[in-house]
Amino acid sequence: MNKPVRVIAYYRVSTKSQGDSGLGLDSQKEYIERAALANNWEVVGSFTDVVSGKLAIEDRPEGAKALEACKKEGAVLAVAKLDRLSRSVHHIARLMEQTSFKVATMPDATPFQLHLFAALAEQERKFISDRTKDTLATLKANADSGIAKAMQSVQNRADALAKGRTDANRAKAQESVQARVSAFAASLHDPIELCIRRGATSLQQVAECLNGKKVVTARGGEWSAMQVSRVMRTLGLTFA
Known part of the structure; x- marks a missing residue:
């Protein structure tokens, strides 16, 4: 049997709540554990940062330690996904000049391929950002013309009469609800993707996988195929 590849595992979550709750972190650990078993990696150390991906890894407290450990142990840096290193x-590109690294979701990728994937991901994020700005600009134009504003005013008055809330409070409540919904959906991306990678080929199988992992719905209940379908559609996840 070939000598195992020594790796230093590096994990990153963006917020303290994610770090405390394990959301995202558990999924990253599972990615690396599965990749280590499949590719003969020996995990000789691990580091976890709770920090924004906008910072270069060498500027993160634990990231800098992980790079130093790679040099000391003669090991390769390993992450669950490329965006855990940076967006x-x-x-x-700069990290490639400092150390070798592996990505659990594409363990056989060459440095050139990883660089290409990073470039494509950055370009896609720019496209999404531009589309979002265009959509917001269109909505603002409609509001300025009085169309969206008039419709929202009617809805707000109806809500205020029915709920006993002011227009301003109702708008704030709607924004808060939408933010919670979006954050909850984003937290499900890795668990659902892991279920699919484990072999789930139907919505019901994904629901059973999530229930087996004790991942609950927004209301704290168990998942159904229909609920999984809505979330996968929101996240753009497929079985392909």
């Missing part, structure tokens, strides 16, 4: 193609 910047510039940072990825």
